[in-house]
Amino acid sequence: MPGKDRTYRFVIVVFGLLFRLMGYRFDVRGVDNIPTSGRAVLAGNHIGFLDFTFIGYAARPRGRRIRFMAKTSVFQLPVVGRLMRAMHHVPVDRSHGASAYRRGLALLDDEQVVGVFPEATISRSWLLKPFRRGAAGLALHRDAPLVPVVVWGGHRIYTVDGHRSLRRGVPVTIVVGTPLRAERGETVDALSDRLRASMELLLAEAIDTYPESPRDEDDRWWLPHDRGGAAPDPRTAAVLDREAVARIGETFE
Template identity: 30%
Template sequence: MSRRRIGFWYRLAAVIAKPPLVVLFKRDWRGQEHIPADGGFITAVNHNSYLDPLSYAHFQYNTGRVPRFLAKAGLFQGSFVGMMLRGTGQIPVYRETTDALDAFRAAVDAIGRGECVAFYPEGTLTRDPDMWPMTGKTGAARVALLTKAPVIPVAQWGANLAMPPYAKENRFQFFPRKTLKVLAGPPVDLSRFEGQEPTPELLREATEVIMAAITELLSEVRGEPVPEALYDHRKARAEQRRKAAEEGSK
Protein backbone atom coordinates (compact mmCIF):
# COMPACT_ATOMS: atom_id res chain seq x y z
CA MET A 1 0.00 0.00 0.00
CA SER A 2 1.28 3.50 -0.79
CA ARG A 3 2.24 6.11 1.76
CA ARG A 4 -0.32 8.18 3.60
CA ARG A 5 -0.30 11.92 3.00
CA ILE A 6 1.23 14.01 5.78
CA GLY A 7 -1.99 15.91 6.41
CA PHE A 8 -2.97 19.22 7.97
CA TRP A 9 -2.27 18.40 11.62
CA TYR A 10 1.23 17.10 11.07
CA ARG A 11 2.06 20.10 8.92
CA LEU A 12 0.73 22.39 11.66
CA ALA A 13 2.88 20.57 14.23
CA ALA A 14 5.89 21.05 11.97
CA VAL A 15 5.18 24.77 11.62
CA ILE A 16 5.15 25.06 15.42
CA ALA A 17 8.05 22.75 16.30
CA LYS A 18 10.59 23.09 13.50
CA PRO A 19 11.61 26.77 13.92
CA PRO A 20 12.85 26.43 17.55
CA LEU A 21 14.55 23.13 16.72
CA VAL A 22 16.37 24.74 13.80
CA VAL A 23 17.41 27.75 15.89
CA LEU A 24 18.46 25.89 19.03
CA PHE A 25 20.20 22.87 17.52
CA LYS A 26 22.66 21.84 14.85
CA ARG A 27 21.86 18.65 12.95
CA ASP A 28 23.83 15.56 12.00
CA TRP A 29 21.36 13.33 10.19
CA ARG A 30 22.36 10.14 8.40
CA GLY A 31 20.65 7.08 7.01
CA GLN A 32 17.50 8.69 5.66
CA GLU A 33 17.87 6.51 2.58
CA HIS A 34 16.85 3.55 4.77
CA ILE A 35 13.40 5.03 5.43
CA PRO A 36 11.08 3.19 2.99
CA ALA A 37 9.55 5.36 0.31
CA ASP A 38 6.27 3.43 0.32
CA GLY A 39 4.37 0.88 2.38
CA GLY A 40 3.94 0.29 6.06
CA PHE A 41 6.99 -0.07 8.28
CA ILE A 42 8.25 0.16 11.85
CA THR A 43 10.99 2.30 13.30
CA ALA A 44 12.61 1.22 16.57
CA VAL A 45 14.25 4.15 18.34
CA ASN A 46 16.24 4.63 21.55
CA HIS A 47 14.74 7.02 24.11
CA ASN A 48 16.94 9.29 26.23
CA SER A 49 15.13 12.62 26.61
CA TYR A 50 11.63 14.04 26.82
CA LEU A 51 12.70 16.18 23.87
CA ASP A 52 13.77 13.37 21.56
CA PRO A 53 10.30 12.60 20.10
CA LEU A 54 10.40 16.08 18.57
CA SER A 55 13.98 15.80 17.36
CA TYR A 56 13.37 12.36 15.87
CA ALA A 57 10.04 13.37 14.30
CA HIS A 58 11.85 16.31 12.67
CA PHE A 59 14.35 13.87 11.12
CA GLN A 60 11.68 11.60 9.72
CA TYR A 61 9.29 14.37 8.69
CA ASN A 62 11.96 15.58 6.30
CA THR A 63 11.90 12.19 4.53
CA GLY A 64 8.21 12.64 3.71
CA ARG A 65 7.24 9.64 5.90
CA VAL A 66 5.83 10.82 9.21
CA PRO A 67 5.92 8.54 12.27
CA ARG A 68 2.90 7.55 14.34
CA PHE A 69 4.17 7.29 17.90
CA LEU A 70 2.75 5.14 20.67
CA ALA A 71 2.21 7.51 23.61
CA LYS A 72 0.74 7.29 27.10
CA ALA A 73 -3.04 7.57 26.95
CA GLY A 74 -3.10 10.34 29.57
CA LEU A 75 -1.37 12.71 27.16
CA PHE A 76 -4.40 12.59 24.84
CA GLN A 77 -6.84 13.95 27.40
CA GLY A 78 -7.74 17.59 26.90
CA SER A 79 -5.12 20.32 26.44
CA PHE A 80 -3.46 21.56 23.28
CA VAL A 81 -0.96 18.69 23.40
CA GLY A 82 -3.77 16.15 23.44
CA MET A 83 -5.46 17.85 20.50
CA MET A 84 -2.23 17.74 18.49
CA LEU A 85 -1.62 14.09 19.34
CA ARG A 86 -5.09 13.15 18.22
CA GLY A 87 -4.90 15.29 15.11
CA THR A 88 -1.58 13.85 13.99
CA GLY A 89 -2.80 10.29 14.47
CA GLN A 90 -0.60 9.22 17.36
CA ILE A 91 -1.57 5.98 19.09
CA PRO A 92 -2.64 5.99 22.77
CA VAL A 93 -1.25 3.27 25.02
CA TYR A 94 -3.46 2.18 27.93
CA ARG A 95 -1.14 0.43 30.34
CA GLU A 96 -2.41 -2.38 32.56
CA THR A 97 -6.06 -1.95 31.56
CA THR A 98 -8.55 -3.91 29.50
CA ASP A 99 -7.80 -1.47 26.66
CA ALA A 100 -4.09 -2.34 26.59
CA LEU A 101 -4.46 -4.35 23.36
CA ASP A 102 -5.94 -1.38 21.52
CA ALA A 103 -2.50 0.10 20.88
CA PHE A 104 -1.32 -3.20 19.39
CA ARG A 105 -4.33 -3.38 17.09
CA ALA A 106 -3.99 0.29 16.12
CA ALA A 107 -0.32 -0.22 15.25
CA VAL A 108 -1.13 -3.24 13.08
CA ASP A 109 -3.95 -1.33 11.35
CA ALA A 110 -1.71 1.70 10.72
CA ILE A 111 0.97 -0.44 9.11
CA GLY A 112 -1.72 -2.11 7.00
CA ARG A 113 -2.69 1.35 5.74
CA GLY A 114 0.89 1.98 4.63
CA GLU A 115 1.96 4.12 7.59
CA CYS A 116 5.03 4.16 9.82
CA VAL A 117 4.67 3.27 13.49
CA ALA A 118 7.54 4.41 15.70
CA PHE A 119 8.31 2.24 18.72
CA TYR A 120 10.46 3.08 21.72
CA PRO A 121 11.16 -0.58 22.55
CA GLU A 122 12.52 0.30 26.00
CA GLY A 123 9.03 1.49 26.92
CA THR A 124 10.34 4.50 28.82
CA LEU A 125 13.34 6.80 29.11
CA THR A 126 16.54 4.85 29.59
CA ARG A 127 17.67 4.35 33.16
CA ASP A 128 21.10 3.21 32.08
CA PRO A 129 23.66 5.34 33.97
CA ASP A 130 25.67 5.83 30.76
CA MET A 131 22.60 6.52 28.59
CA TRP A 132 22.79 3.37 26.51
CA PRO A 133 19.56 1.60 25.51
CA MET A 134 18.05 -0.78 28.04
CA THR A 135 16.60 -4.21 27.42
CA GLY A 136 13.49 -3.85 25.28
CA LYS A 137 9.84 -4.83 25.51
CA THR A 138 8.45 -7.17 22.88
CA GLY A 139 5.75 -4.99 21.27
CA ALA A 140 7.75 -3.94 18.21
CA ALA A 141 8.86 -7.52 17.53
CA ARG A 142 5.31 -8.83 17.94
CA VAL A 143 3.89 -6.30 15.47
CA ALA A 144 6.76 -6.85 13.03
CA LEU A 145 6.34 -10.62 12.94
CA LEU A 146 2.57 -10.34 12.53
CA THR A 147 2.64 -7.73 9.76
CA LYS A 148 5.98 -8.74 8.17
CA ALA A 149 6.73 -5.01 8.03
CA PRO A 150 10.40 -3.96 7.88
CA VAL A 151 11.90 -2.73 11.15
CA ILE A 152 14.23 0.23 10.71
CA PRO A 153 16.55 0.72 13.71
CA VAL A 154 17.26 4.33 14.64
CA ALA A 155 19.77 5.76 17.12
CA GLN A 156 19.63 9.35 18.36
CA TRP A 157 21.87 11.42 20.58
CA GLY A 158 21.94 15.09 21.55
CA ALA A 159 18.47 15.85 22.86
CA ASN A 160 19.60 14.28 26.15
CA LEU A 161 22.44 16.78 26.38
CA ALA A 162 20.01 19.69 26.08
CA MET A 163 17.30 18.16 28.25
CA PRO A 164 18.75 15.43 30.50
CA PRO A 165 16.07 12.87 31.30
CA TYR A 166 16.20 12.95 35.08
CA ALA A 167 17.96 16.21 35.91
CA LYS A 168 16.44 18.04 38.88
CA GLU A 169 18.62 21.11 38.38
CA ASN A 170 19.77 22.78 35.15
CA ARG A 171 17.03 20.88 33.37
CA PHE A 172 17.42 22.89 30.16
CA GLN A 173 20.95 23.17 28.79
CA PHE A 174 20.49 24.57 25.30
CA PHE A 175 23.72 26.57 25.25
CA PRO A 176 26.29 26.03 23.96
CA ARG A 177 24.26 24.89 20.96
CA LYS A 178 23.93 21.10 20.85
CA THR A 179 23.94 18.80 17.80
CA LEU A 180 21.01 16.47 17.30
CA LYS A 181 22.47 13.29 15.84
CA VAL A 182 20.14 10.76 14.24
CA LEU A 183 21.28 7.65 12.38
CA ALA A 184 18.88 5.21 10.69
CA GLY A 185 20.14 1.79 9.66
CA PRO A 186 19.03 -0.89 7.21
CA PRO A 187 16.10 -3.13 8.14
CA VAL A 188 16.73 -5.59 10.96
CA ASP A 189 16.91 -9.18 9.70
CA LEU A 190 14.13 -11.03 11.51
CA SER A 191 13.68 -13.70 8.82
CA ARG A 192 14.71 -16.57 11.09
CA PHE A 193 11.75 -15.80 13.37
CA GLU A 194 9.10 -15.70 10.66
CA GLY A 195 6.55 -18.49 10.40
CA GLN A 196 7.11 -19.60 13.99
CA GLU A 197 4.75 -19.46 16.93
CA PRO A 198 5.29 -16.10 18.70
CA THR A 199 6.19 -17.57 22.07
CA PRO A 200 7.52 -15.26 24.81
CA GLU A 201 10.98 -16.74 24.28
CA LEU A 202 10.94 -16.13 20.53
CA LEU A 203 9.65 -12.56 20.97
CA ARG A 204 12.36 -11.82 23.53
CA GLU A 205 15.01 -13.14 21.17
CA ALA A 206 13.67 -11.06 18.27
CA THR A 207 13.58 -8.01 20.56
CA GLU A 208 17.21 -8.61 21.52
CA VAL A 209 18.12 -8.56 17.82
CA ILE A 210 16.30 -5.24 17.38
CA MET A 211 17.92 -3.70 20.46
CA ALA A 212 21.36 -4.89 19.34
CA ALA A 213 20.88 -3.10 16.01
CA ILE A 214 19.88 0.14 17.76
CA THR A 215 22.82 -0.10 20.14
CA GLU A 216 25.29 -0.71 17.31
CA LEU A 217 24.05 2.44 15.59
CA LEU A 218 24.30 4.43 18.81
CA SER A 219 27.86 3.17 19.25
CA GLU A 220 28.65 4.63 15.84
CA VAL A 221 26.92 7.91 16.68
CA ARG A 222 28.74 8.25 20.01
CA GLY A 223 32.06 6.91 18.79
CA GLU A 224 32.18 4.55 21.76
CA PRO A 225 32.22 0.74 22.04
CA VAL A 226 28.99 -1.16 22.56
CA PRO A 227 28.45 -2.11 26.23
CA GLU A 228 28.89 -5.77 27.15
CA ALA A 229 25.24 -6.10 28.13
CA LEU A 230 22.16 -3.92 28.01
CA TYR A 231 20.94 -2.43 31.26
CA ASP A 232 17.97 -4.33 32.72
CA HIS A 233 15.99 -1.93 34.87
CA ARG A 234 13.90 -4.65 36.53
CA LYS A 235 16.96 -6.60 37.59
CA ALA A 236 18.64 -3.41 38.80
CA ARG A 237 15.61 -2.51 40.95
CA ALA A 238 15.45 -6.03 42.36
CA GLU A 239 19.12 -5.83 43.28
CA GLN A 240 18.58 -2.46 44.95
CA ARG A 241 15.70 -3.88 47.00
CA ARG A 242 17.81 -6.89 47.98
CA LYS A 243 20.65 -4.68 49.18
CA ALA A 244 18.22 -2.42 51.05
CA ALA A 245 16.71 -5.45 52.77
CA GLU A 246 20.16 -6.68 53.75
CA GLU A 247 21.08 -3.29 55.16
CA GLY A 248 17.81 -3.14 57.07
CA SER A 249 18.40 -6.54 58.67
CA LYS A 250 21.78 -5.58 60.09
Protein backbone atom coordinates in the same frame (compact mmCIF):
# COMPACT_ATOMS: atom_id res chain seq x y z
CA MET B 1 -4.75 9.56 6.06
CA PRO B 2 -2.62 12.18 4.18
CA GLY B 3 -5.66 14.45 3.92
CA LYS B 4 -5.93 14.49 7.71
CA ASP B 5 -2.36 15.62 8.35
CA ARG B 6 -2.78 19.38 8.47
CA THR B 7 -1.93 19.48 12.17
CA TYR B 8 1.09 17.23 11.65
CA ARG B 9 2.41 19.49 8.88
CA PHE B 10 1.90 22.54 11.09
CA VAL B 11 3.74 20.95 14.03
CA ILE B 12 6.67 19.97 11.79
CA VAL B 13 6.97 23.56 10.57
CA VAL B 14 6.80 24.95 14.12
CA PHE B 15 9.44 22.57 15.44
CA GLY B 16 11.60 23.21 12.40
CA LEU B 17 11.54 26.92 13.17
CA LEU B 18 12.31 26.27 16.85
CA PHE B 19 15.20 23.98 15.98
CA ARG B 20 16.68 26.61 13.64
CA LEU B 21 16.15 29.34 16.24
CA MET B 22 18.05 27.26 18.78
CA GLY B 23 20.73 26.44 16.24
CA TYR B 24 20.70 22.71 16.94
CA ARG B 25 23.34 20.97 14.85
CA PHE B 26 21.72 17.88 13.40
CA ASP B 27 23.81 15.04 12.07
CA VAL B 28 21.39 12.60 10.44
CA ARG B 29 22.87 9.40 9.04
CA GLY B 30 21.22 6.58 7.15
CA VAL B 31 17.95 8.37 6.49
CA ASP B 32 17.67 6.44 3.19
CA ASN B 33 16.90 3.38 5.33
CA ILE B 34 13.44 4.83 6.00
CA PRO B 35 11.19 3.60 3.16
CA THR B 36 9.47 6.29 1.12
CA SER B 37 6.28 4.25 0.83
CA GLY B 38 4.56 1.27 2.37
CA ARG B 39 4.28 0.03 5.92
CA ALA B 40 7.19 0.08 8.34
CA VAL B 41 7.90 -0.06 12.06
CA LEU B 42 10.49 2.39 13.33
CA ALA B 43 12.07 1.53 16.70
CA GLY B 44 13.95 4.24 18.58
CA ASN B 45 15.94 4.51 21.78
CA HIS B 46 14.54 6.75 24.50
CA ILE B 47 16.77 9.25 26.29
CA GLY B 48 14.69 12.43 26.37
CA PHE B 49 11.27 13.99 26.05
CA LEU B 50 11.97 15.29 22.53
CA ASP B 51 13.11 12.02 20.96
CA PHE B 52 9.99 11.63 18.85
CA THR B 53 10.25 15.19 17.52
CA PHE B 54 13.86 14.64 16.46
CA ILE B 55 13.09 11.32 14.78
CA GLY B 56 10.02 12.71 13.05
CA TYR B 57 11.95 15.76 11.90
CA ALA B 58 14.74 13.57 10.50
CA ALA B 59 12.20 11.56 8.47
CA ARG B 60 10.98 14.61 6.56
CA PRO B 61 13.21 14.08 3.49
CA ARG B 62 11.59 10.67 3.03
CA GLY B 63 8.13 12.21 2.99
CA ARG B 64 6.90 10.07 5.91
CA ARG B 65 4.94 11.07 8.98
CA ILE B 66 5.49 8.65 11.81
CA ARG B 67 2.60 7.61 14.05
CA PHE B 68 4.24 7.17 17.43
CA MET B 69 2.98 4.94 20.20
CA ALA B 70 3.21 6.91 23.45
CA LYS B 71 2.06 6.60 27.06
CA THR B 72 -1.53 7.56 27.74
CA SER B 73 -0.37 10.16 30.25
CA VAL B 74 1.12 12.24 27.42
CA PHE B 75 -2.32 12.44 25.79
CA GLN B 76 -3.76 13.79 29.05
CA LEU B 77 -1.71 16.99 28.86
CA PRO B 78 -4.05 19.85 27.82
CA VAL B 79 -2.37 21.15 24.64
CA VAL B 80 0.07 18.35 23.88
CA GLY B 81 -2.67 15.74 24.14
CA ARG B 82 -4.87 17.47 21.57
CA LEU B 83 -1.95 17.73 19.17
CA MET B 84 -0.98 14.09 19.67
CA ARG B 85 -4.50 12.93 18.88
CA ALA B 86 -4.76 15.23 15.86
CA MET B 87 -1.53 13.75 14.50
CA HIS B 88 -2.97 10.23 14.94
CA HIS B 89 -0.37 9.05 17.40
CA VAL B 90 -1.39 6.05 19.49
CA PRO B 91 -1.97 6.19 23.27
CA VAL B 92 -0.63 3.16 25.13
CA ASP B 93 -2.27 2.17 28.41
CA ARG B 94 -0.11 -0.44 30.12
CA SER B 95 -3.18 -2.13 31.59
CA HIS B 96 -4.87 -2.34 28.16
CA GLY B 97 -1.94 -2.72 25.80
CA ALA B 98 -3.84 -4.94 23.37
CA SER B 99 -5.95 -2.00 22.22
CA ALA B 100 -2.87 0.05 21.27
CA TYR B 101 -1.35 -2.98 19.58
CA ARG B 102 -4.46 -3.40 17.42
CA ARG B 103 -4.32 0.26 16.45
CA GLY B 104 -0.68 -0.19 15.50
CA LEU B 105 -1.58 -3.13 13.28
CA ALA B 106 -4.38 -1.10 11.67
CA LEU B 107 -1.95 1.71 10.87
CA LEU B 108 0.41 -0.76 9.23
CA ASP B 109 -2.52 -2.14 7.23
CA ASP B 110 -3.02 1.46 6.06
CA GLU B 111 0.63 1.50 4.86
CA GLN B 112 1.73 3.89 7.61
CA VAL B 113 5.00 4.12 9.55
CA VAL B 114 4.52 3.27 13.22
CA GLY B 115 7.08 4.57 15.72
CA VAL B 116 7.79 2.56 18.87
CA PHE B 117 10.15 3.06 21.81
CA PRO B 118 10.84 -0.57 22.86
CA GLU B 119 12.28 0.57 26.22
CA ALA B 120 8.87 2.10 27.03
CA THR B 121 10.36 4.78 29.33
CA ILE B 122 13.41 7.03 29.28
CA SER B 123 16.70 5.38 30.16
CA ARG B 124 18.48 7.16 32.99
CA SER B 125 21.74 5.37 32.13
CA TRP B 126 21.42 6.66 28.52
CA LEU B 127 22.15 3.08 27.45
CA LEU B 128 19.50 0.65 26.21
CA LYS B 129 17.10 -0.79 28.76
CA PRO B 130 15.45 -4.21 28.34
CA PHE B 131 13.13 -4.21 25.35
CA ARG B 132 9.43 -4.88 25.22
CA ARG B 133 8.24 -7.03 22.34
CA GLY B 134 5.77 -4.65 20.69
CA ALA B 135 7.98 -3.28 17.91
CA ALA B 136 9.15 -6.72 16.83
CA GLY B 137 5.64 -8.13 17.13
CA LEU B 138 4.11 -5.46 14.91
CA ALA B 139 6.80 -5.92 12.27
CA LEU B 140 6.59 -9.70 12.29
CA HIS B 141 2.80 -9.93 12.23
CA ARG B 142 2.50 -7.53 9.29
CA ASP B 143 5.71 -8.51 7.45
CA ALA B 144 6.90 -4.91 7.75
CA PRO B 145 10.51 -3.72 7.75
CA LEU B 146 11.74 -3.01 11.27
CA VAL B 147 13.90 0.11 11.14
CA PRO B 148 16.28 0.75 14.07
CA VAL B 149 17.13 4.36 14.92
CA VAL B 150 19.01 6.04 17.74
CA VAL B 151 19.15 9.62 18.96
CA TRP B 152 22.11 11.01 20.88
CA GLY B 153 22.50 14.51 22.32
CA GLY B 154 18.80 15.26 22.61
CA HIS B 155 18.86 14.43 26.31
CA ARG B 156 21.12 17.44 26.85
CA ILE B 157 18.14 19.61 25.86
CA TYR B 158 15.25 18.10 27.85
CA THR B 159 15.06 14.88 29.82
CA VAL B 160 14.26 13.39 33.22
CA ASP B 161 15.38 14.52 36.66
CA GLY B 162 15.21 18.21 35.85
CA HIS B 163 17.79 18.21 33.07
CA ARG B 164 16.85 20.92 30.59
CA SER B 165 18.78 23.58 28.76
CA LEU B 166 18.14 26.57 26.49
CA ARG B 167 21.74 26.50 25.28
CA ARG B 168 21.97 27.15 21.56
CA GLY B 169 23.90 25.02 19.13
CA VAL B 170 23.60 21.65 20.88
CA PRO B 171 24.59 18.82 18.50
CA VAL B 172 21.96 16.11 17.96
CA THR B 173 23.01 12.91 16.23
CA ILE B 174 20.42 10.62 14.66
CA VAL B 175 21.52 7.31 13.14
CA VAL B 176 19.09 5.16 11.15
CA GLY B 177 20.14 1.56 10.66
CA THR B 178 19.49 -1.05 8.01
CA PRO B 179 15.91 -2.35 8.19
CA LEU B 180 15.46 -5.81 9.68
CA ARG B 181 13.11 -8.39 8.19
CA ALA B 182 11.68 -11.30 10.12
CA GLU B 183 13.24 -14.52 8.92
CA ARG B 184 11.17 -17.58 8.16
CA GLY B 185 10.11 -19.21 11.41
CA GLU B 186 11.68 -16.46 13.54
CA THR B 187 9.96 -15.72 16.83
CA VAL B 188 9.05 -12.28 18.13
CA ASP B 189 11.63 -12.63 20.90
CA ALA B 190 14.39 -13.52 18.45
CA LEU B 191 13.56 -10.57 16.21
CA SER B 192 13.45 -8.27 19.24
CA ASP B 193 16.90 -9.52 20.28
CA ARG B 194 18.25 -8.76 16.80
CA LEU B 195 16.71 -5.31 16.98
CA ARG B 196 18.38 -4.58 20.30
CA ALA B 197 21.76 -5.80 19.05
CA SER B 198 21.47 -3.54 16.02
CA MET B 199 20.52 -0.54 18.13
CA GLU B 200 23.40 -1.16 20.53
CA LEU B 201 25.84 -0.86 17.62
CA LEU B 202 24.13 2.29 16.33
CA LEU B 203 24.15 3.88 19.78
CA ALA B 204 27.85 3.11 20.24
CA GLU B 205 28.54 4.74 16.88
CA ALA B 206 26.51 7.83 17.79
CA ILE B 207 28.23 8.24 21.17
CA ASP B 208 31.74 7.58 19.88
CA THR B 209 31.42 10.08 17.01
CA TYR B 210 29.54 12.78 18.90
CA PRO B 211 31.32 16.11 18.30
CA GLU B 212 31.29 17.45 21.88
CA SER B 213 32.60 16.35 25.27
CA PRO B 214 31.53 17.49 28.74
CA ARG B 215 32.75 21.00 29.52
CA ASP B 216 33.63 20.23 33.12
CA GLU B 217 33.03 17.74 35.92
CA ASP B 218 29.46 18.91 36.52
CA ASP B 219 28.70 18.43 32.82
CA ARG B 220 29.57 14.73 32.83
CA TRP B 221 25.97 13.80 33.69
CA TRP B 222 25.00 13.22 30.04
CA LEU B 223 27.69 10.61 29.33
CA PRO B 224 27.17 6.89 30.16
CA HIS B 225 29.18 5.39 32.98
CA ASP B 226 31.22 3.25 30.57
CA ARG B 227 32.32 6.34 28.65
CA GLY B 228 33.66 8.13 31.72
CA GLY B 229 30.37 9.88 32.43
CA ALA B 230 28.46 10.41 35.65
CA ALA B 231 25.27 8.66 34.52
CA PRO B 232 24.27 5.66 36.65
CA ASP B 233 25.00 2.17 35.40
CA PRO B 234 21.93 0.29 34.08
CA ARG B 235 21.31 -1.60 37.33
CA THR B 236 21.39 1.58 39.43
CA ALA B 237 19.28 3.37 36.83
CA ALA B 238 16.63 0.65 37.13
CA VAL B 239 16.44 1.28 40.88
CA LEU B 240 16.06 5.02 40.24
CA ASP B 241 13.26 4.27 37.77
CA ARG B 242 11.34 2.27 40.37
CA GLU B 243 11.84 4.98 42.97
CA ALA B 244 10.56 7.64 40.58
CA VAL B 245 7.42 5.64 39.81
CA ALA B 246 6.81 5.02 43.51
CA ARG B 247 7.33 8.69 44.30
CA ILE B 248 5.10 10.28 41.66
CA GLY B 249 3.08 7.37 40.33
CA GLU B 250 2.34 7.49 36.60
CA THR B 251 5.09 9.48 34.90
CA PHE B 252 5.38 11.16 31.54
CA GLU B 253 8.57 9.31 30.70
